[in-house]
Amino acid sequence: xxxxxxxxxLAGERVDLAASRMTGLSRSRVDQLALQDxxxxxxxxxxxxxxxxxxxxxxxxxxxxxxQVEVQARTVSGLGLVYQDADLVVxxxxxxxxAHPSLGWSGPxxxxxxxxxxVGVSTSGxxxxxxIVQRLDVGTSGLMVVARSEFAYSALKEAFRQRRVRxxxxxxxxxxxxxxxxxxxxxxxxxxxxxxxxxxxxxGRSAVTxxxxxxxxRGATLLEIELETGRTHQIRVHLSAVHHPCLGDLLYGxxxxxxxxxxxxxxxxxxxxxxxxxxxxxxxxxxxxxxAADLAxxxxxxxxx
Numbered sequence: 001x002x003x004x005x006x007x008x009x010l011a012g013e014r015v016d017l018a019a020s021r022m023t024g025l026s027r028s029r030v031d032q033l034a035l036q037d038x039x040x041x042x043x044x045x046x047x048x049x050x051x052x053x054x055x056x057x058x059x060x061x062x063x064x065x066x067x068q069v070e071v072q073a074r075t076v077s078g079l080g081l082v083y084q085d086a087d088l089v090v091x092x093x094x095x096x097x098x099a100h101p102s103l104g105w106s107g108p109x110x111x112x113x114x115x116x117x118x119v120g121v122s123t124s125g126x127x128x129x130x131x132i133v134q135r136l137d138v139g140t141s142g143l144m145v146v147a148r149s150e151f152a153y154s155a156l157k158e159a160f161r162q163r164r165v166r167x168x169x170x171x172x173x174x175x176x177x178x179x180x181x182x183x184x185x186x187x188x189x190x191x192x193x194x195x196x197x198x199x200x201x202x203x204g205r206s207a208v209t210x211x212x213x214x215x216x217x218r219g220a221t222l223l224e225i226e227l228e229t230g231r232t233h234q235i236r237v238h239l240s241a242v243h244h245p246c247l248g249d250l251l252y253g254x255x256x257x258x259x260x261x262x263x264x265x266x267x268x269x270x271x272x273x274x275x276x277x278x279x280x281x282x283x284x285x286x287x288x289x290x291x292a293a294d295l296a297x298x299x300x301x302x303x304x305x
């Protein structure tokens with residue numbers, strides 16, 4: 001039996017699709033399990049056409065081996081602890097690092113680094129994502145906050161839910177967005193093609209992205225981006241939808257030749273600023289991070305053209 005929380009990226013999908021993507025089982029096998037009451041959401045059997053919500057507890061009962069996510073304490077090179085107190089820790093995540101372990105991901109994670117560093121976190125949430133109140137894509141670097149106390153976990157989750165956390169990113173977009181500053185308001189849902197790819201979809205969840213031009217370079221524009229919502233791949237999807245994908249983001253249509261010339265192995269996207277009201281002191285705190293070394297090098301090459 002597999003037991004896991006439904007991730008944000010699968011919210012609104014049919015339970016049979018969610019079960020297949022989360023377990024690796026074929027759709028036909030999942031359909032068989034549904035007929036045998038082998039699909040359960042929050043403890044109750046559901047039909048395969050039932051829609052899931054983020055955070056639902058999905059149980060897939062099968063005769064096969066149990067698939068579990070293990071948390072291993074391991075230090076992550078380049079991951080910095082920007083701030084910590086008894087309630088929370090703010091980290092500067094390098095690229096190639098997930099927020100937490102998950103099925104199908106064998107690389108490093110923030111959760112595992114904190115365990116190796118002896119930084120205790122809240123026990124709220126699924127075992128592999130305890131303390132996690134927000135996530136960054138594996139290929140996106142920058143600031144993340146993790147809850148250490150149960151009090152902070154509840155307060156920060158509510159702050160993110162109520163959109164009271166200010167999240168600012170820098171992105172190097174291909175071409176020249178017109179207008180140079182604006183708002184992209186387009187719902188995002190799961191792509192029907194490659195696994196975990198997202199897309200603008202009428203049936204998706206509301207997503208709002210604010211952007212403004214910081215600098216115009218040859219063939220690209222440095223943008224400052226502020227999110228109202230926090231959908232999976234939101235910035236990447238929205239920039240791609242207006243035909244200005246992040247440089248290096250081959251999944252969402254970036255030019256591979258330009259990415260290779262700039263030495264980019266991932267999307268040019270960095271979480272540069274994070275602001276919120278501290279759950280204990282009730283004072284607003286702000287943390288900042290400069291773009292990672294690979295992004296800075298790519299931008300320098302572009303400026304030199």
